[in-house]
Amino acid sequence: MARLNDDAQWIVLMGFIVSFALFFLAIVVNQSTVVGQTTAEGVIEFPKNDIIDVRNEILFSSGIVNPTNLTDVKNDISSIGLARKMAIISFNATPAPPGSSYKNVILIHYNNGVTAYNETANY
Amino acid sequence: MRGYENNKKYESGVSESIGFMLIFTMVIVGIGLVTLYGYPILAKQQVSTDIQIMEKNMIVLQNDIKSISYKSVPYKETSLKVGGGSLTVRNASFNTTPSFKIWDNNNIFNTSFNPGQLHYESVNAQTVIDIENGAVVTRTYFDAGSVMLASPRWFSDYDPVTSNTATVIYFIGMNSTNTMVDTSVGTVRMQLAITNFTQVSLPMGDTVFVQYIPNPANDFSQAWRGYIVNSLGWTETPPNSGIYQLPPSNTLVVESYDIMVKGL
Structure with missing residues (x-):
């Protein structure tokens, strides 16, 4: 073998x-x-573009001086945000403290159930 | 030379036929074991692979539904393979269960919604996977339990700017113009039909309840209980009733979408 x-x-x-x-x-x-x-x-x-759009719109609207108009715009942004962006959006603008180089201090709140975004902006 | 003596091998006591018999028996036993145990395991694997693929498919479909409802995309279609069972639309207009009811203590708000279902039933694995009200839920036949694979987007929000608390509930219904069933490769085509949006301001101390009423033949109440109680942290009062109490809120937002399945 x-x-x-x-x-x-x-x-x-x-x-x-x-x-x-x-x-x-x-x-x-x-x-x-x-x-x-x-x-x-x-x-x-992730609603990046939604937040950018909303933020721009809010910063633009924060320059409105008439308080009645500002309240109307706030309500409009909240309603449109809920109906179209499916998110809870609100903001508040208060005049910046004296001596500051900014005009307003703006609080922004955004929440669509997945992403919550809060910002304090000087504008 | 080692192993050889006078140019002859030590071959006493070595039989070729016995060796052949031994090897042959081992091969036959091997084939027998594979047929007896291996093949059923393979078949079972195939069934569980079908289920896993279908779970993924349902999550893909849920993403389509999310795009249609939350992102205002008008139309979506997805090609998929339905293995080991069938995919059907359970029309929201004809199926009164499952349904959701929402009401509050002060009778400001009272509504109910039938979400219908996108229903997959595996005959081999005796498993059901459904898209129900924007959630992917699954259960097995003859068992009471059910599990949520992918949750819908209900949420409560505290707004630090306005100190407002809001609760948002989405209802997503599946509808179709005629009876549809898909058992193999097919394209699921869905379209946004009707959107309804309600925003209610609630007085202080008002409590809102939401109730899940299951279809007794296809009961997913355990899945919804797990989601609402564990993920959202709402309380069920009384226990095991399917009635859940929302956290105290100033605003209740209910958005309902009707999705028309154009084809399977």
Whole structure:
């Protein structure tokens, strides 16, 4: 009986290693969809542009001097915020202390159930 | 040379046929074990993979619904594969349960809403996954419990600017023009139909209650209890009644959306 030639056992070994590597790669690929989805969801959920828009509008409106008009604008922003942006938005503007280089101190509140944003702005 | 004597191998007591028998028996036993235990495990894996894929699909659909309702996107469509069961629309107009009721102590506000369902039922795994009022909920057949996989966006807010407390509740209903069912690859097309928005100012000391009335055949009250009591921190009075008391608030906002499923 001829002796067994086992010089090529490394081929079998390589086969094992490659299949295990594929197995782990498959797990990583499988997880990647979940990670991608969670990240995309996070980006969709975060209301960055909403906050920027609302903030600009509030800072612009805070210059209104007539108190009746200012109250009207406050109510309008709150109502439109709830109806269109699905968020609770409110603000209050008080004159800055004397000597300050700003005109008003503005408190801004924004909450859409996922993200809450509070700011005290000098404008 | 080692192992050889007079150019002959030590082969006494070594039988080729017995060796063959041993190896052959091992192979047959191996095949038998795989058929007996391995195959059912594989089949079970397939079913649980179907369920997991469907859970992900339902969360994707919930994201579509979020976009349609909260982001005012008029129309959304998603292609998905429904495996191991069927996806149907349970029309909010015809199904009186499940439903939500909201009322307050001073009779300022009293309304109810039927959300309908986007309903997936797996025959093999005996599992139900539903989108109900913007939440993804799941339960198994013949069991009382249920779990919420993804929650809706109800919230209470304290506004430091106006010192106002507000509670916002969203109702999201599923509707369709005709009966629809999807059992394989399909596209779910959804459209925003009607939006309704109510804002109520509540007097001091007024309490608001919200009640979940389940469909007895498809009961998700445990899922909603978990969400409302544990996540939102509202109290259930009396216990196990499905009636929840909202935290004291000055303003109650109820927004309801009707989503029309155009096709599955």
